[in-house]
Amino acid sequence: xxxxxxxxxxxxxxxxxxxxxxxxxxxxxxxxxxxxxxxxxxxxxxxxxxxxxxxxxxxxxxxxxxxxxxxxxxxxxxxxxxxxxxxxxxxxxxxxxxxxxxxxxxxxxxxxxxxxxxxxxxxxxxxxxxxxxxxxxxx
Amino acid sequence: xxxxxxxxxxxxxxxxxxxxxxxxxxxxxxxxxxxxxxxxxxxxxxxxxxxxxxxxxxxxxxxxxxxxxxxxxxxxxxxxxxxxxxxxxxxxxxxxxxxxxxxxxxxxxxxxxxxxxxxxxxxxxxxxxxxxxxxxxxxxxxxxxxxxxxxxxxxxxxx
Numbered sequence: 001x002x003x004x005x006x007x008x009x010x011x012x013x014x015x016x017x018x019x020x021x022x023x024x025x026x027x028x029x030x031x032x033x034x035x036x037x038x039x040x041x042x043x044x045x046x047x048x049x050x051x052x053x054x055x056x057x058x059x060x061x062x063x064x065x066x067x068x069x070x071x072x073x074x075x076x077x078x079x080x081x082x083x084x085x086x087x088x089x090x091x092x093x094x095x096x097x098x099x100x101x102x103x104x105x106x107x108x109x110x111x112x113x114x115x116x117x118x119x120x121x122x123x124x125x126x127x128x129x130x131x132x133x134x135x136x137x138x139x
Numbered sequence: 140x141x142x143x144x145x146x147x148x149x150x151x152x153x154x155x156x157x158x159x160x161x162x163x164x165x166x167x168x169x170x171x172x173x174x175x176x177x178x179x180x181x182x183x184x185x186x187x188x189x190x191x192x193x194x195x196x197x198x199x200x201x202x203x204x205x206x207x208x209x210x211x212x213x214x215x216x217x218x219x220x221x222x223x224x225x226x227x228x229x230x231x232x233x234x235x236x237x238x239x240x241x242x243x244x245x246x247x248x249x250x251x252x253x254x255x256x257x258x259x260x261x262x263x264x265x266x267x268x269x270x271x272x273x274x275x276x277x278x279x280x281x282x283x284x285x286x287x288x289x290x291x292x293x294x295x296x297x298x
Contacts, residue, residue: 035259038252038255038256038259039256039259041252042252042253042255042256045248045249045252045284046280046284049245049284049287049288049291050287052288052291053287053291055225055228055291055292055294055295056291056294056297058197058201058204058225059201059203059204059207059213061225061228062197062204062207062213062224062225063207063212063213065222065223065224066212066213066214067212069214069220069222077178081174081178084170084174088163088166088167088170091163091167092163092164092167095160095163095164098160124174124178124179127178127179127180128178130219131216131217131218131219131220132217132220135217135218135219
């Protein structure tokens with residue numbers, strides 16, 4: 001879709017055309033993802049701390065763990081690893097660029113962040129989902 | 140203004156910036172360990188066979204446990220599944236070193252998370268009143284998470 005000209009009529013069609021025509025730069029995508037994963041992890045930290053109140057009672061704790069062992073939650077645990085891995089690797093990238101590299105290297109480093117995130121998520125996540133989603137498929 | 144005479148709020152923000160990086164590096168290490176201990180198939184979790192034994196043993200001691208199993212609120216492990224269980228967690232936390240490690244993880248996560256939350260809110264809030272309210276909220280959340288978390292860690296295994 002061609003981007004609309006500067007004085008185009010404000011319309012849904014032109015809005016969508018503008019959004020679609022924007023080229024997402026790695027630095028911007030990295031920033032948005034870091035912010036979204038960070039906000040999600042703060043929410044998860046609060047829920048996790050509240051959930052662990054069950055540590056005061058063995059039966060309540062075992063129920064709490066069983067809830068987190070449902071297949072949907074196991075998949076969410078897999079995604080959680082991906083969220084943490086991305087936030088960690090991108091955070092290391094930010095520190096490296098602040099301290100040593102300055103700008104100019106963010107494109108290649110961002111692709112490295114995505115690659116490392118994928119590797120850690122697949123290797124670590126494999127063990128999480130294995131009994132639920134992989135073992136049943138094996139002969 | 141000379142570089143050695145920054146205002147208090149500027150120095151606070153610079154400290155927050157540095158602190159976010161220090162806690163971030165610490166969290167990478169603590170979370171790698173946390174993930175290894177609580178999410179990977181190691182001896183810190185119960186195997187399917189161990190969990191079956193725990194369910195039998197515990198079922199004889201507590202009627203609420205028997206009821207929870209009957210309801211499906213406590214469920215046996217799948218083949219080759221490794222399960223987080225009260226016995227394993229309290230056994231690990233009986234070691235003061237592990238208590239210290241988990242408290243450090245908690246405090247670093249709460250500091251990093253709530254400072255990050257305050258930074259994000261600060262990007263969208265203009266008035267000083269709204270910023271003060273955001274700071275107050277972040278501090279309260281930090282205190283709530285830290286105090287509740289330390290109570291849970293220190294009281295693990297007391298029952």
